[in-house]
Amino acid sequence: MRRSAIPALILALLLAAAAHGVVPLGEAGALLPLQDRVGDPELAAAVEEALVEELSGDHSLVDPPALRDALRRLRIRDVNHASPALLDRLGADLGVDWFFSATVHQATQRRAAPPQAGRLATQYESTEYLATAGSVPQLTLSARVYRVGGSGDRLTWAGFEAASGLDTRRLLDLGRIDDLEVLGRRVARRLAASLTEPAADEKRYPPARNGFLRAPLAAAEMGPVAIVPFNAVTDVDPTVAAETVTELALSVFNERGVKLLFPGRVNEILRRQGVRPRGEVDAATRAALRSEAGAALILTGTVESWEVRGGGRSEPEPRVAFSLRLLDAESGRILWIDGQDRRGWDREGLFRSGRIYAAGTLAEEMMQSLAAGLLTPREQQRPSESGND
Amino acid sequence: MRKRRLVLPLLLLAVSLGWIACAGGLQPTRFTNPDFNFAFVEKVAVVPMENLSNDRQAGVRATRLLITELLATGAVDVVEPGEVRAAFDRVGISRGTPSRDEVIALGKSLGVQAILLGTVTESETIRSGTVTIPVVTLDVHMLETETGTAVWAATHTEKGGGLSAKLLGTGAEPISETTRRCVRGIVETLVQ
Numbered sequence: 001m002r003r004s005a006i007p008a009l010i011l012a013l014l015l016a017a018a019a020h021g022v023v024p025l026g027e028a029g030a031l032l033p034l035q036d037r038v039g040d041p042e043l044a045a046a047v048e049e050a051l052v053e054e055l056s057g058d059h060s061l062v063d064p065p066a067l068r069d070a071l072r073r074l075r076i077r078d079v080n081h082a083s084p085a086l087l088d089r090l091g092a093d094l095g096v097d098w099f100f101s102a103t104v105h106q107a108t109q110r111r112a113a114p115p116q117a118g119r120l121a122t123q124y125e126s127t128e129y130l131a132t133a134g135s136v137p138q139l140t141l142s143a144r145v146y147r148v149g150g151s152g153d154r155l156t157w158a159g160f161e162a163a164s165g166l167d168t169r170r171l172l173d174l175g176r177i178d179d180l181e182v183l184g185r186r187v188a189r190r191l192a193a194s195l196t197e198p199a200a201d202e203k204r205y206p207p208a209r210n211g212f213l214r215a216p217l218a219a220a221e222m223g224p225v226a227i228v229p230f231n232a233v234t235d236v237d238p239t240v241a242a243e244t245v246t247e248l249a250l251s252v253f254n255e256r257g258v259k260l261l262f263p264g265r266v267n268e269i270l271r272r273q274g275v276r277p278r279g280e281v282d283a284a285t286r287a288a289l290r291s292e293a294g295a296a297l298i299l300t301g302t303v304e305s306w307e308v309r310g311g312g313r314s315e316p317e318p319r320v321a322f323s324l325r326l327l328d329a330e331s332g333r334i335l336w337i338d339g340q341d342r343r344g345w346d347r348e349g350l351f352r353s354g355r356i357y358a359a360g361t362l363a364e365e366m367m368q369s370l371a372a373g374l375l376t377p378r379e380q381q382r383p384s385e386s387g388n389d
Numbered sequence: 390m391r392k393r394r395l396v397l398p399l400l401l402l403a404v405s406l407g408w409i410a411c412a413g414g415l416q417p418t419r420f421t422n423p424d425f426n427f428a429f430v431e432k433v434a435v436v437p438m439e440n441l442s443n444d445r446q447a448g449v450r451a452t453r454l455l456i457t458e459l460l461a462t463g464a465v466d467v468v469e470p471g472e473v474r475a476a477f478d479r480v481g482i483s484r485g486t487p488s489r490d491e492v493i494a495l496g497k498s499l500g501v502q503a504i505l506l507g508t509v510t511e512s513e514t515i516r517s518g519t520v521t522i523p524v525v526t527l528d529v530h531m532l533e534t535e536t537g538t539a540v541w542a543a544t545h546t547e548k549g550g551g552l553s554a555k556l557l558g559t560g561a562e563p564i565s566e567t568t569r570r571c572v573r574g575i576v577e578t579l580v581q
Contacts, residue, residue, distance in 0.1 A: 285471070
């Protein structure tokens with residue numbers, strides 16, 4: 001081997017190792033039961049199967065019966081609200097190093113209506129009906145990884161994926177997905193694969209600057225951030241909308257290098273306070289998060305709109321609006337407040353290019369823009385500041 | 390000769406376009422107490438705005454935008470909404486506009502020199518032919534917390550839709566943008 005090739009080989013190995021840094025290859029882990037907020041067992045089974053296939057390729061997963069027994073023994077019903085201490089006990093019982101927990105937040109499948117009876121359909125209507133006569137499924141998934149026995153207060157990784165059956169459509173309706181379970185498998189594989197993929201290019205998302213920001217923040221300089229569950233005032237399913245956008249915030253800010261407190265730890269503190277704050281924080285809650293979990297900053301927000309119009313005879317267009325607020329955990333001062341209100345087709349180009357059909361996809365773009373408006377880009381951070389914990 | 394024939398029609402077109410573009414709305418109506426020293430106000434609390442419109446999200450949206458625009462002026466600091474709600478619970482205010490004594494108690498509890506209250510009286514999208522125009526009307530007033538007296542009030546209506554929406558019936562703006570402009574118009578009467 002030439003000497004000049006050795007540094008390149010070492011670099012390649014280091015990069016490969018870094019890519020698997022969240023969950024190193026070969027470590028034993030557990031895929032926790034899927035949190036199904038939709039109540040569709042067939043979809044849940046398809047998503048779980050796809051996650052198992054994707055994760056078991058590079059890692060060894062604990063047997064589901066052993067996992068179920070351990071969960072029952074420790075009385076863990078909703079893993080998203082389990083405290084780090086409880087997850088550490090579960091990990092010790094099972095002999096695993098990490099947990100992967102996924103949630104199906106939303107799944108819709110709208111069926112087209114046939115042309116009205118007793119009336120001759122125009123050529124356009126017939127064509128449109130045939131084009132949408134299947135359905136336009138949409139799906140939103142999120143996931144978290146928790147490392148057993150690590151820094152119990154910190155979130156290791158969070159992911160978010162959403163899609164519509166029209167996302168991969170090409171000419172003549174080729175590539176369109178009409179089956180919700182097929183879409184579910186595809187999105188689940190993408191979610192699991194994102195565990196080892198590099199972060200999205202930050203420059204892809206133009207920063208939102210319609211709000212107020214005291215001073216731009218570098219992710220590496222920020223202290224630990226506690227995300228308090230969002231509030232929602234939507235007309236439909238406010239609880240689902242609030243949970244979805246909360247998970248989205250976890251995913252996007254984690255991807256951008258912000259140190260986040262483990263959500264189970266935050267929930268544990270809020271439960272002990274006897275409060276379930278949504279979208280706002282009072283002085284007592286702030287003090288508890290600061291003193292018990294070491295939170296330096298608190299992020300919360302409100303979802304104002306989460307809806308999808310059309311999807312029957314016409315193509316679906318989502319409308320999403322939400323706002324975020326960042327507080328100093330010590331003083332309670334508002335450091336940043338901003339929001340976005342967008343429709344899926346508002347940046348449409350020629351021939352329907354640029355249309356967004358899934359509410360989750362639209363929300364992700366919005367959250368990335370908001371995060372870009374708050375955080376300084378990574379390349380502007382001094383080398384000594386980046387990546388240090 | 391041909392040029393002269395074109396001048397009048399072009400002039401009429403320019404005037405029409407200018408009239409359409411300017412047909413946006415009235416200036417805010419405001420009251421300011423001349424005896425109150427506004428420099429004294431460093432920190433304010435914004436009470437969640439009451440919503441009299443059919444748009445369920447209008448109150449939350451307007452409240453958030455009022456907080457944002459006030460902070461953006463740099464003239465005052467704004468208390469976190471969660472602390473305002475906790476203060477309401479401590480003082481024992483459940484519904485409606487706080488009384489004078491309650492305003493004074495809130496001021497002491499939150500450490501603010503003034504509180505802002507308001508109402509969304511209109512938040513809807515009007516359809517005129519093929520054109521959709523969002524319309525927002527806000528009414529906001531400020532009470533200073535030493536005596537509970539009103540020291541400032543403003544009301545403003547803003548209509549959305551730019552020139553292309555009015556002429557071509559395309560690209561109506563989101564109602565949140567119309568609300569933002571309405572809030573900004575109101576805040577500008579307070580912080581000049």
